[in-house]
Amino acid sequence: MSRFSFILQATDGAARTGRIDTPRGAIRTPAFMPxxxxxxxxxxxxxxxxxxxxDILLGNTYHLMLRPGAERVHALxxxxxxxNWDKPILTDSGGFQVMSLADLRKLDESGVTFRSHIDGSKHALSPERSMExxxxxGSDIxxxxxECPALPADRDRLASSMHLSMRWARRSREAFGDxxxxxLFGIQQGGLEHDLREESAAALREIGFEGYAIGGLAVGEGQEAMFGCLDHAPAMLPEDKPRYLMGVGKPDxxxxxxxxxxxxxxCxxxxxxxxxGQAWTRRGQVNLRNARHADDPRPLDEACGCPACRxxxxxxxxxxxxxxxxxxxxxxTWHNLHYYQELMQGMRDAIAEGRFSEFEAAFHAARAEGDIERL
Known part of the structure; x- marks a missing residue:
């Protein structure tokens, strides 16, 4: 069986394009995972x-463990x-959903106990159980x-949560095995605190993972704060491993x-x-519920080749x-996924050809124009 590997093919400024190889196929990066x-x-x-x-989908550990159950999926x-998906799959750990969806959750060093949001049944998740x-x-990644605390949170809360996550990261690594x-990807935490992010990244590098995620963003802090964190957080992680920003996001x-x-x-x-009824296009977001579209014979986006537009x-x-x-x-949905993947391909090509800044400028200029004039 071929092993998991990452090849960095080109950079343009901080932007990178490459390829993740897995036994189930290659993942072209930058990659968007539906x-x-x-x-x-x-x-x-x-x-x-x-x-x-x-090239890859994301599956939800929390939802699948509750329904239909991991043991049942394994048996099937x-x-x-x-x-019926033969390409790579990444599964999240379940931690974020426990924090955001579960009822009556109780957190301690061992893990989290909680009641299902579906039927109130009691469950426990720990690093070891999440790995199991x-x-x-059978996910590839x-x-x-x-633990992912919501922002804003005070520094002491962020620090204690990050330290707990790092202890859980080591237990995850040990339980994952060979x-x-x-x-196995480790997850950097630390909120918007530069030094906590640095400390988290150092702890993860010491443990050693096949890839590294930036967690704890897109949880209410706003784009400006998120970009401020991303100005330094990715560079704290190993250059020769994939970097995954969890739960993001809008095209911009x-x-x-x-x-x-x-x-x-x-996302x-x-x-x-x-x-x-919301569509994402190169000219921004379009709300198909609006009456202005009722008599419009034109396609959603005349430059798009998806079934909705064709x-x-x-x-x-x-x-x-x-x-x-x-x-x-x-x-x-087909249109939106098509648009997102077209956006990723456009960025991969632009980075490979050393014109990412031009691509970025054209992207923002097209969105600034707004939707086509109404008839």
Whole structure:
């Protein structure tokens, strides 16, 4: 079995492009990972997701352990077979969802006990159990178990949380064991505090991981604060390993993150927006619920090659959105994922050709124009 590896192919300023090789295929970076929370990218077939250019999906440890259960997925051949996706899958550790979704949670050194948001049943997650669940799911990239405090938080809270996460990172590494072809990523924490981020990165480097994530951002701090942190956080992590910014984000967040040295991102936004009538285009966000689209025969984006733009008018997309027809979420999700993957390919090409700053300027200029004039 081939091993997990990362090749850095080109840089342009802090921006990087490269390739992660896994036994299930290559991941071109910068990479955007669509989120398949419960073993599905909502409103999409797996082959449709692949057709947009996605090399890897994200699965949700917390949701899958509750329903249908990691042991059941394992018995049915693992997550790839279960959801009919043969490319790489990254699973998160479950820590963030426990903090944000679970009821009556109790945190101590050993881990977290909590009640399911689905049926109130009691569960425990620890670094060891998180590693076991992710092994049962069979994901290619496994995330260390961590705690992610919401921002803003005071410095003492951030420091104690980061130190706990670093102790859990070591336990995650030990519990992960030797799994050729699979990778374990450590997660840097420390909020917006430069020195805590540095201390966290040093602890993770000492433990040693196949990749490194920047956690604890996109949790309410705002873009300016996030970019301020990303001005220094990625460079604290090893240059020869992938850097993953968790839970980001909007297209301008993604471009800004790549400009600061990030290689991988994930977000529910393209699919969640698609289900609520929101489309992301090169000229910004379009709300298909708005009456201005009701008589518009033009495509959502005439330069886009996705099925929603090739075969349907804004008037139709407005109609099915307002009528709450299932096809609305299907077409708009497909469009959004297509747009995101086109954005990633554009950045990969620009970095390889040494013109990333021009790409970034053109990206912002197109968005500043706003949507096409109404008819």
């Amino acid at each position: 989120v398949g929370t419960a073993a599905t990218v909502k409103a999409m077939l797996p082959e449709s997701v692949a057709s947009t250019g996605a 051949g693992g997550l790839h077979r279960f959801m 669940i992710q092994r049962l799911l 496994v995330m260390a178990f961590d 799994r050729p072809g699979h990778a 967040d993604i471009v800004g993150a790549v400009a600061r040295g990030v290689d991988m991102m994930d 529910v936004l393209p699919s969640r927006s698609g289900r609520t 075969g349907y008018s804004r008037a139709y997309l407005h109609h099915v959105t307002r009528s709450q027809e299932m096809i609305a979420g299907m077409l708009l």
